[in-house]
Amino acid sequence: MELEYLIIIAIGIMTLMASAVIVFVILHQRRVIRHQLELNELDSKKQIELFQAAAQSEEEERQRIAAELHDDVGATLSSARMFLHQAEKYSTSPELIMQSGQLVDDSIRKVRDISHKLQPGTLQTLGLHTALQALSDVYKRSGSIQFDVLPASNLPRLDAHRELHTYRIVQELTNNILKHSKANFIVLQITAMSGEMILTMQHDGSGLNNDSFNTLLAQKGGIGLKNISTRLKFINGQIAFTQQSANSFITELKIPTLL
């Protein structure tokens, strides 16, 4: 073969080799991306499992404390109240006993409220709407805020995990509103449409928007907000914060009703 053609073949081989190097780089990087995605997926699965375990043990602990408060402390206080009632009849100073009785009544009520907050008994039996109504009653009774849950009909039941997580998210949001927003009222509306349950919380204090929520989430601390975010991730929910006017903030939760 003539040298000219050998040169042409050499040029061709060089071009092919260069192309092969480029293809190798692209394929190698694709493999790295795939590996990275797999790692991320594993990491996120592990995180969800960890959160699931932590949430479960937290709920069990809450249940245990609630049961202790209700069955033990509550029962003891009720007995004390009964004895005081008896003592009132024979005492020479019934006012003192009446005052003690009122204090015991207050304690019984507080223990019941704490017990309910720790373990919403109505959630499992009567569903999210009723449990949130009971929660709003607790807040109203304490006199800290006017909390109204608007009536709703034909709400679908979520599975137990989703209901509990949604309940805890609303509870955390309410606590945050109480702590930080100086609001006078909260109105909660629950609706369901196209495979989603939508919970809209409106209050008249100072609130968050989506950007400030994300900023707070990225900062150190903010455990409550991080818990909300993790719970939402766990149940595939979404949260959005909007400001309607100077003193009207809306938090919207979207929870898929179907798995």
Next chain:
Amino acid sequence: MALRAYEIRPYVLGNIFLLAELICISLYYKRKLFTSSPKYLWIVACFALGFCIHTIYMGISNLNILGASVLCLFYIIHGLMGYLKLLRKPEELYLSRSTLFWISTSFFIYAASNCLVFLFATYLKRESYLLFMAVWGSFFTVVNILHYILIGVGLYKTEKSGT
């Protein structure tokens, strides 16, 4: 005709182009790969000086094709180093978004394809003018078009990503 009117031979401009290309590419890679290496600019300066001396030795009115093929080797090494940096950089996962990838690909494929073309251009021209025209007129042109398209994509990505 204009060049002839000013008595400038096109190959003089070709040599200037090759030198300017070397300087521009080196400045780009200095910023991307050799930010903390002061020796790099000295190496480039030596290459540039060597190229100038060889061009003058060969005659300034002739295209310094041997110099051009040495510069091609220089670009091949730069392209490979660009790839190596991309592969070692964990945060640069998506190659198509990286300017360095497009620019390195552009120079790598251009230099690898044309290194031998430059080296044997004189021989081919002397031995088989038709073959030379086929290589120079079609292959070299196609690779050159591809080279500039890839540079264009790289510049577009720079504007988008700001890197």
